[in-house]
Amino acid sequence: MNNNILIIDDEEAIIELMDIYLTNEGYNVYKAYNGKSGLEILSQNDIDLVVLDIMMPGIDGLQVCKIIREDNNIPIIMLSSKSQDIDKILGLGIGADDYMVKPFNPMELIARIKSQVRRYLYLNKSNNQNHSNNIITVKGLVIxxxxxxxxxxxxxxxxxxxxxxxxxxxxxxxxxxFSTEEIFEKIWEEKYFESNNTVMVHIWRLREKIEGNPKEPKLIETVWGVGYKIED
Structure with missing residues:
Protein backbone atom coordinates (compact mmCIF):
# COMPACT_ATOMS: atom_id res chain seq x y z
CA MET A 1 0.00 0.00 0.00
CA ASN A 2 1.38 3.39 -1.02
CA ASN A 3 2.02 6.03 1.62
CA ASN A 4 0.04 9.29 1.56
CA ILE A 5 1.95 12.56 1.57
CA LEU A 6 0.24 15.91 2.13
CA ILE A 7 1.99 19.02 0.77
CA ILE A 8 0.76 22.38 2.11
CA ASP A 9 2.34 25.32 0.30
CA ASP A 10 1.00 28.47 -1.36
CA GLU A 11 3.59 28.18 -4.15
CA GLU A 12 1.91 26.12 -6.84
CA ALA A 13 5.17 25.50 -8.72
CA ILE A 14 6.74 23.83 -5.66
CA ILE A 15 3.71 21.61 -5.10
CA GLU A 16 3.58 20.52 -8.73
CA LEU A 17 7.32 19.80 -8.78
CA MET A 18 7.14 17.69 -5.61
CA ASP A 19 4.02 15.96 -6.93
CA ILE A 20 6.05 14.70 -9.89
CA TYR A 21 8.96 13.49 -7.76
CA LEU A 22 6.79 11.86 -5.08
CA THR A 23 4.48 10.19 -7.58
CA ASN A 24 7.51 8.73 -9.36
CA GLU A 25 8.60 7.32 -6.00
CA GLY A 26 5.24 5.60 -5.58
CA TYR A 27 3.63 7.98 -3.06
CA ASN A 28 0.06 9.23 -3.16
CA VAL A 29 0.16 13.03 -3.08
CA TYR A 30 -2.48 15.31 -1.55
CA LYS A 31 -2.12 19.02 -2.36
CA ALA A 32 -3.25 22.08 -0.41
CA TYR A 33 -2.44 25.70 -1.22
CA ASN A 34 -3.25 27.14 2.20
CA GLY A 35 -3.33 26.05 5.83
CA LYS A 36 -7.11 25.77 6.11
CA SER A 37 -7.39 23.43 3.12
CA GLY A 38 -4.47 21.39 4.40
CA LEU A 39 -6.12 20.82 7.76
CA GLU A 40 -9.37 19.81 6.04
CA ILE A 41 -7.55 17.25 3.88
CA LEU A 42 -5.74 15.90 6.92
CA SER A 43 -9.00 15.46 8.83
CA GLN A 44 -10.58 13.51 5.98
CA ASN A 45 -7.70 11.26 4.89
CA ASP A 46 -5.14 8.85 6.31
CA ILE A 47 -1.97 10.93 5.87
CA ASP A 48 1.48 9.47 6.66
CA LEU A 49 3.57 12.68 6.43
CA VAL A 50 3.04 16.42 5.95
CA VAL A 51 5.38 18.75 4.05
CA LEU A 52 4.48 22.17 5.39
CA ASP A 53 5.53 25.65 4.25
CA ILE A 54 5.87 28.23 7.01
CA MET A 55 5.13 31.46 5.14
CA MET A 56 1.51 31.28 3.94
CA PRO A 57 -1.36 33.79 3.97
CA GLY A 58 -4.13 33.19 6.48
CA ILE A 59 -3.12 30.36 8.79
CA ASP A 60 0.66 30.16 8.52
CA GLY A 61 2.68 26.97 8.77
CA LEU A 62 3.58 27.45 12.42
CA GLN A 63 -0.09 27.66 13.39
CA VAL A 64 -0.91 24.65 11.22
CA CYS A 65 1.87 22.67 12.88
CA LYS A 66 0.55 23.50 16.34
CA ILE A 67 -2.97 22.43 15.36
CA ILE A 68 -1.74 19.14 13.88
CA ARG A 69 0.29 18.39 16.99
CA GLU A 70 -2.76 18.76 19.23
CA ASP A 71 -3.89 15.24 18.34
CA ASN A 72 -1.67 13.86 15.59
CA ASN A 73 1.86 12.47 15.70
CA ILE A 74 2.55 12.03 12.00
CA PRO A 75 5.92 13.35 10.78
CA ILE A 76 6.05 16.99 9.69
CA ILE A 77 8.79 18.43 7.47
CA MET A 78 8.79 22.23 7.41
CA LEU A 79 9.86 24.34 4.45
CA SER A 80 10.97 27.94 4.80
CA SER A 81 12.82 30.64 2.90
CA LYS A 82 14.36 31.65 6.24
CA SER A 83 17.73 30.09 6.96
CA GLN A 84 18.52 31.56 10.39
CA ASP A 85 19.02 29.10 13.26
CA ILE A 86 16.31 30.81 15.30
CA ASP A 87 13.75 30.03 12.58
CA LYS A 88 14.79 26.38 12.54
CA ILE A 89 14.65 26.20 16.33
CA LEU A 90 11.19 27.78 16.30
CA GLY A 91 9.90 25.28 13.73
CA LEU A 92 11.32 22.27 15.53
CA GLY A 93 10.24 23.69 18.86
CA ILE A 94 6.54 23.63 18.00
CA GLY A 95 6.56 20.07 16.76
CA ALA A 96 8.20 19.71 13.34
CA ASP A 97 10.42 16.65 12.85
CA ASP A 98 12.64 18.16 10.17
CA TYR A 99 13.29 21.51 8.49
CA MET A 100 14.49 22.44 5.00
CA VAL A 101 15.37 25.84 3.59
CA LYS A 102 14.11 27.02 0.19
CA PRO A 103 15.36 26.66 -2.45
CA PHE A 104 16.01 22.98 -1.79
CA ASN A 105 17.19 19.95 -3.74
CA PRO A 106 14.06 17.89 -4.48
CA MET A 107 15.99 14.63 -4.14
CA GLU A 108 17.20 15.64 -0.68
CA LEU A 109 13.61 16.32 0.36
CA ILE A 110 12.59 12.92 -1.04
CA ALA A 111 15.35 11.27 1.00
CA ARG A 112 14.17 13.00 4.16
CA ILE A 113 10.56 12.06 3.47
CA LYS A 114 11.56 8.42 3.04
CA SER A 115 13.53 8.50 6.28
CA GLN A 116 10.67 10.05 8.26
CA VAL A 117 8.02 7.73 6.81
CA ARG A 118 10.21 4.68 7.44
CA ARG A 119 10.73 5.74 11.06
CA TYR A 120 7.01 6.48 11.53
CA LEU A 121 5.95 3.11 10.13
CA TYR A 122 8.56 1.33 12.23
CA LEU A 123 7.13 2.90 15.37
CA ASN A 124 3.65 1.73 14.47
CA LYS A 125 4.17 -1.67 12.86
CA SER A 126 4.35 -3.66 16.11
CA ASN A 127 1.06 -2.49 17.61
CA ASN A 128 -0.24 -6.05 17.80
CA GLN A 129 2.82 -7.50 19.48
CA ASN A 130 2.48 -8.45 23.12
CA HIS A 131 5.75 -9.13 24.90
CA SER A 132 6.31 -8.18 28.53
CA ASN A 133 9.85 -6.98 27.80
CA ASN A 134 8.32 -4.29 25.59
CA ILE A 135 7.33 -2.28 28.66
CA ILE A 136 9.97 0.08 30.07
CA THR A 137 9.38 1.67 33.46
CA VAL A 138 11.63 4.27 35.04
CA LYS A 139 10.86 6.94 37.66
CA GLY A 140 7.12 6.98 37.02
CA LEU A 141 7.61 6.97 33.25
CA VAL A 142 6.15 4.00 31.36
CA ILE A 143 7.01 3.36 27.71
CA PHE A 178 24.81 9.37 24.48
CA SER A 179 26.53 12.34 22.85
CA THR A 180 24.56 14.76 20.68
CA GLU A 181 26.33 13.30 17.65
CA GLU A 182 25.41 9.71 18.59
CA ILE A 183 21.75 10.61 19.18
CA PHE A 184 21.51 12.47 15.88
CA GLU A 185 23.09 9.72 13.81
CA LYS A 186 21.02 6.96 15.45
CA ILE A 187 17.69 8.79 15.19
CA TRP A 188 18.05 10.72 11.93
CA GLU A 189 20.36 8.19 10.26
CA GLU A 190 22.42 11.01 8.81
CA LYS A 191 25.92 12.36 9.31
CA TYR A 192 26.13 14.87 12.16
CA PHE A 193 27.58 18.31 11.43
CA GLU A 194 28.91 20.79 13.95
CA SER A 195 26.53 23.58 15.04
CA ASN A 196 23.55 21.27 14.40
CA ASN A 197 21.24 22.03 17.33
CA THR A 198 18.42 19.70 16.28
CA VAL A 199 19.03 17.24 19.12
CA MET A 200 19.19 20.01 21.72
CA VAL A 201 15.82 21.35 20.57
CA HIS A 202 14.17 17.92 20.73
CA ILE A 203 15.65 17.21 24.17
CA TRP A 204 14.22 20.50 25.42
CA ARG A 205 10.81 19.66 23.97
CA LEU A 206 10.94 16.25 25.63
CA ARG A 207 11.82 17.80 28.96
CA GLU A 208 8.93 20.23 28.70
CA LYS A 209 6.59 17.25 28.39
CA ILE A 210 8.03 14.84 30.96
CA GLU A 211 9.90 16.94 33.51
CA GLY A 212 8.31 18.77 36.43
CA ASN A 213 10.82 21.56 35.88
CA PRO A 214 12.55 21.39 32.46
CA LYS A 215 15.32 23.67 33.76
CA GLU A 216 16.12 21.17 36.52
CA PRO A 217 15.53 17.82 34.80
CA LYS A 218 15.27 14.65 36.88
CA LEU A 219 14.65 12.15 34.08
CA ILE A 220 16.80 13.17 31.12
CA GLU A 221 20.07 14.21 32.72
CA THR A 222 22.77 16.30 31.08
CA VAL A 223 26.32 15.08 31.48
CA TRP A 224 28.15 18.30 30.78
CA GLY A 225 30.61 18.10 27.92
CA VAL A 226 29.49 14.56 27.09
CA GLY A 227 25.78 14.19 26.36
CA TYR A 228 22.50 12.92 27.83
CA LYS A 229 21.36 9.90 29.84
CA ILE A 230 18.50 8.43 31.85
CA GLU A 231 19.37 6.72 35.14
CA ASP A 232 17.31 3.99 36.79
Missing part, protein backbone atom coordinates in the same frame (compact mmCIF):
# COMPACT_ATOMS: atom_id res chain seq x y z
CA UNK A 144 4.87 0.74 26.01
CA UNK A 145 6.69 -0.42 22.90
CA UNK A 146 3.68 -2.47 21.81
CA UNK A 147 1.44 0.54 21.19
CA UNK A 148 4.09 3.30 21.47
CA UNK A 149 2.26 5.04 24.26
CA UNK A 150 4.16 6.93 26.95
CA UNK A 151 2.64 7.75 30.33
CA UNK A 152 4.01 9.64 33.31
CA UNK A 153 2.33 8.70 36.60
CA UNK A 154 -0.56 7.27 34.53
CA UNK A 155 -0.99 10.48 32.52
CA UNK A 156 -0.65 10.03 28.75
CA UNK A 157 2.21 12.04 27.24
CA UNK A 158 1.76 13.10 23.62
CA UNK A 159 5.10 12.72 21.82
CA UNK A 160 6.09 13.13 18.19
CA UNK A 161 7.74 10.12 16.49
CA UNK A 162 11.16 11.74 16.82
CA UNK A 163 10.67 12.58 20.50
CA UNK A 164 9.54 9.00 21.13
CA UNK A 165 12.62 7.56 19.39
CA UNK A 166 14.99 9.72 21.44
CA UNK A 167 13.23 8.83 24.69
CA UNK A 168 13.19 5.14 23.79
CA UNK A 169 16.91 5.21 22.96
CA UNK A 170 17.82 6.71 26.33
CA UNK A 171 15.36 4.64 28.37
CA UNK A 172 16.43 1.40 26.70
CA UNK A 173 20.03 2.04 27.72
CA UNK A 174 19.75 3.22 31.32
CA UNK A 175 22.93 4.78 32.62
CA UNK A 176 24.50 5.05 29.16
CA UNK A 177 25.53 8.55 28.11
Missing amino acids: NKNNHKVTLYDELINLTPTEYKILLLLASNLGTV
Whole structure:
Protein backbone atom coordinates (compact mmCIF):
# COMPACT_ATOMS: atom_id res chain seq x y z
CA MET A 1 0.00 0.00 0.00
CA ASN A 2 1.38 3.39 -1.02
CA ASN A 3 2.02 6.03 1.62
CA ASN A 4 0.04 9.29 1.56
CA ILE A 5 1.95 12.56 1.57
CA LEU A 6 0.24 15.91 2.13
CA ILE A 7 1.99 19.02 0.77
CA ILE A 8 0.76 22.38 2.11
CA ASP A 9 2.34 25.32 0.30
CA ASP A 10 1.00 28.47 -1.36
CA GLU A 11 3.59 28.18 -4.15
CA GLU A 12 1.91 26.12 -6.84
CA ALA A 13 5.17 25.50 -8.72
CA ILE A 14 6.74 23.83 -5.66
CA ILE A 15 3.71 21.61 -5.10
CA GLU A 16 3.58 20.52 -8.73
CA LEU A 17 7.32 19.80 -8.78
CA MET A 18 7.14 17.69 -5.61
CA ASP A 19 4.02 15.96 -6.93
CA ILE A 20 6.05 14.70 -9.89
CA TYR A 21 8.96 13.49 -7.76
CA LEU A 22 6.79 11.86 -5.08
CA THR A 23 4.48 10.19 -7.58
CA ASN A 24 7.51 8.73 -9.36
CA GLU A 25 8.60 7.32 -6.00
CA GLY A 26 5.24 5.60 -5.58
CA TYR A 27 3.63 7.98 -3.06
CA ASN A 28 0.06 9.23 -3.16
CA VAL A 29 0.16 13.03 -3.08
CA TYR A 30 -2.48 15.31 -1.55
CA LYS A 31 -2.12 19.02 -2.36
CA ALA A 32 -3.25 22.08 -0.41
CA TYR A 33 -2.44 25.70 -1.22
CA ASN A 34 -3.25 27.14 2.20
CA GLY A 35 -3.33 26.05 5.83
CA LYS A 36 -7.11 25.77 6.11
CA SER A 37 -7.39 23.43 3.12
CA GLY A 38 -4.47 21.39 4.40
CA LEU A 39 -6.12 20.82 7.76
CA GLU A 40 -9.37 19.81 6.04
CA ILE A 41 -7.55 17.25 3.88
CA LEU A 42 -5.74 15.90 6.92
CA SER A 43 -9.00 15.46 8.83
CA GLN A 44 -10.58 13.51 5.98
CA ASN A 45 -7.70 11.26 4.89
CA ASP A 46 -5.14 8.85 6.31
CA ILE A 47 -1.97 10.93 5.87
CA ASP A 48 1.48 9.47 6.66
CA LEU A 49 3.57 12.68 6.43
CA VAL A 50 3.04 16.42 5.95
CA VAL A 51 5.38 18.75 4.05
CA LEU A 52 4.48 22.17 5.39
CA ASP A 53 5.53 25.65 4.25
CA ILE A 54 5.87 28.23 7.01
CA MET A 55 5.13 31.46 5.14
CA MET A 56 1.51 31.28 3.94
CA PRO A 57 -1.36 33.79 3.97
CA GLY A 58 -4.13 33.19 6.48
CA ILE A 59 -3.12 30.36 8.79
CA ASP A 60 0.66 30.16 8.52
CA GLY A 61 2.68 26.97 8.77
CA LEU A 62 3.58 27.45 12.42
CA GLN A 63 -0.09 27.66 13.39
CA VAL A 64 -0.91 24.65 11.22
CA CYS A 65 1.87 22.67 12.88
CA LYS A 66 0.55 23.50 16.34
CA ILE A 67 -2.97 22.43 15.36
CA ILE A 68 -1.74 19.14 13.88
CA ARG A 69 0.29 18.39 16.99
CA GLU A 70 -2.76 18.76 19.23
CA ASP A 71 -3.89 15.24 18.34
CA ASN A 72 -1.67 13.86 15.59
CA ASN A 73 1.86 12.47 15.70
CA ILE A 74 2.55 12.03 12.00
CA PRO A 75 5.92 13.35 10.78
CA ILE A 76 6.05 16.99 9.69
CA ILE A 77 8.79 18.43 7.47
CA MET A 78 8.79 22.23 7.41
CA LEU A 79 9.86 24.34 4.45
CA SER A 80 10.97 27.94 4.80
CA SER A 81 12.82 30.64 2.90
CA LYS A 82 14.36 31.65 6.24
CA SER A 83 17.73 30.09 6.96
CA GLN A 84 18.52 31.56 10.39
CA ASP A 85 19.02 29.10 13.26
CA ILE A 86 16.31 30.81 15.30
CA ASP A 87 13.75 30.03 12.58
CA LYS A 88 14.79 26.38 12.54
CA ILE A 89 14.65 26.20 16.33
CA LEU A 90 11.19 27.78 16.30
CA GLY A 91 9.90 25.28 13.73
CA LEU A 92 11.32 22.27 15.53
CA GLY A 93 10.24 23.69 18.86
CA ILE A 94 6.54 23.63 18.00
CA GLY A 95 6.56 20.07 16.76
CA ALA A 96 8.20 19.71 13.34
CA ASP A 97 10.42 16.65 12.85
CA ASP A 98 12.64 18.16 10.17
CA TYR A 99 13.29 21.51 8.49
CA MET A 100 14.49 22.44 5.00
CA VAL A 101 15.37 25.84 3.59
CA LYS A 102 14.11 27.02 0.19
CA PRO A 103 15.36 26.66 -2.45
CA PHE A 104 16.01 22.98 -1.79
CA ASN A 105 17.19 19.95 -3.74
CA PRO A 106 14.06 17.89 -4.48
CA MET A 107 15.99 14.63 -4.14
CA GLU A 108 17.20 15.64 -0.68
CA LEU A 109 13.61 16.32 0.36
CA ILE A 110 12.59 12.92 -1.04
CA ALA A 111 15.35 11.27 1.00
CA ARG A 112 14.17 13.00 4.16
CA ILE A 113 10.56 12.06 3.47
CA LYS A 114 11.56 8.42 3.04
CA SER A 115 13.53 8.50 6.28
CA GLN A 116 10.67 10.05 8.26
CA VAL A 117 8.02 7.73 6.81
CA ARG A 118 10.21 4.68 7.44
CA ARG A 119 10.73 5.74 11.06
CA TYR A 120 7.01 6.48 11.53
CA LEU A 121 5.95 3.11 10.13
CA TYR A 122 8.56 1.33 12.23
CA LEU A 123 7.13 2.90 15.37
CA ASN A 124 3.65 1.73 14.47
CA LYS A 125 4.17 -1.67 12.86
CA SER A 126 4.35 -3.66 16.11
CA ASN A 127 1.06 -2.49 17.61
CA ASN A 128 -0.24 -6.05 17.80
CA GLN A 129 2.82 -7.50 19.48
CA ASN A 130 2.48 -8.45 23.12
CA HIS A 131 5.75 -9.13 24.90
CA SER A 132 6.31 -8.18 28.53
CA ASN A 133 9.85 -6.98 27.80
CA ASN A 134 8.32 -4.29 25.59
CA ILE A 135 7.33 -2.28 28.66
CA ILE A 136 9.97 0.08 30.07
CA THR A 137 9.38 1.67 33.46
CA VAL A 138 11.63 4.27 35.04
CA LYS A 139 10.86 6.94 37.66
CA GLY A 140 7.12 6.98 37.02
CA LEU A 141 7.61 6.97 33.25
CA VAL A 142 6.15 4.00 31.36
CA ILE A 143 7.01 3.36 27.71
CA ASN A 144 4.87 0.74 26.01
CA LYS A 145 6.69 -0.42 22.90
CA ASN A 146 3.68 -2.47 21.81
CA ASN A 147 1.44 0.54 21.19
CA HIS A 148 4.09 3.30 21.47
CA LYS A 149 2.26 5.04 24.26
CA VAL A 150 4.16 6.93 26.95
CA THR A 151 2.64 7.75 30.33
CA LEU A 152 4.01 9.64 33.31
CA TYR A 153 2.33 8.70 36.60
CA ASP A 154 -0.56 7.27 34.53
CA GLU A 155 -0.99 10.48 32.52
CA LEU A 156 -0.65 10.03 28.75
CA ILE A 157 2.21 12.04 27.24
CA ASN A 158 1.76 13.10 23.62
CA LEU A 159 5.10 12.72 21.82
CA THR A 160 6.09 13.13 18.19
CA PRO A 161 7.74 10.12 16.49
CA THR A 162 11.16 11.74 16.82
CA GLU A 163 10.67 12.58 20.50
CA TYR A 164 9.54 9.00 21.13
CA LYS A 165 12.62 7.56 19.39
CA ILE A 166 14.99 9.72 21.44
CA LEU A 167 13.23 8.83 24.69
CA LEU A 168 13.19 5.14 23.79
CA LEU A 169 16.91 5.21 22.96
CA LEU A 170 17.82 6.71 26.33
CA ALA A 171 15.36 4.64 28.37
CA SER A 172 16.43 1.40 26.70
CA ASN A 173 20.03 2.04 27.72
CA LEU A 174 19.75 3.22 31.32
CA GLY A 175 22.93 4.78 32.62
CA THR A 176 24.50 5.05 29.16
CA VAL A 177 25.53 8.55 28.11
CA PHE A 178 24.81 9.37 24.48
CA SER A 179 26.53 12.34 22.85
CA THR A 180 24.56 14.76 20.68
CA GLU A 181 26.33 13.30 17.65
CA GLU A 182 25.41 9.71 18.59
CA ILE A 183 21.75 10.61 19.18
CA PHE A 184 21.51 12.47 15.88
CA GLU A 185 23.09 9.72 13.81
CA LYS A 186 21.02 6.96 15.45
CA ILE A 187 17.69 8.79 15.19
CA TRP A 188 18.05 10.72 11.93
CA GLU A 189 20.36 8.19 10.26
CA GLU A 190 22.42 11.01 8.81
CA LYS A 191 25.92 12.36 9.31
CA TYR A 192 26.13 14.87 12.16
CA PHE A 193 27.58 18.31 11.43
CA GLU A 194 28.91 20.79 13.95
CA SER A 195 26.53 23.58 15.04
CA ASN A 196 23.55 21.27 14.40
CA ASN A 197 21.24 22.03 17.33
CA THR A 198 18.42 19.70 16.28
CA VAL A 199 19.03 17.24 19.12
CA MET A 200 19.19 20.01 21.72
CA VAL A 201 15.82 21.35 20.57
CA HIS A 202 14.17 17.92 20.73
CA ILE A 203 15.65 17.21 24.17
CA TRP A 204 14.22 20.50 25.42
CA ARG A 205 10.81 19.66 23.97
CA LEU A 206 10.94 16.25 25.63
CA ARG A 207 11.82 17.80 28.96
CA GLU A 208 8.93 20.23 28.70
CA LYS A 209 6.59 17.25 28.39
CA ILE A 210 8.03 14.84 30.96
CA GLU A 211 9.90 16.94 33.51
CA GLY A 212 8.31 18.77 36.43
CA ASN A 213 10.82 21.56 35.88
CA PRO A 214 12.55 21.39 32.46
CA LYS A 215 15.32 23.67 33.76
CA GLU A 216 16.12 21.17 36.52
CA PRO A 217 15.53 17.82 34.80
CA LYS A 218 15.27 14.65 36.88
CA LEU A 219 14.65 12.15 34.08
CA ILE A 220 16.80 13.17 31.12
CA GLU A 221 20.07 14.21 32.72
CA THR A 222 22.77 16.30 31.08
CA VAL A 223 26.32 15.08 31.48
CA TRP A 224 28.15 18.30 30.78
CA GLY A 225 30.61 18.10 27.92
CA VAL A 226 29.49 14.56 27.09
CA GLY A 227 25.78 14.19 26.36
CA TYR A 228 22.50 12.92 27.83
CA LYS A 229 21.36 9.90 29.84
CA ILE A 230 18.50 8.43 31.85
CA GLU A 231 19.37 6.72 35.14
CA ASP A 232 17.31 3.99 36.79
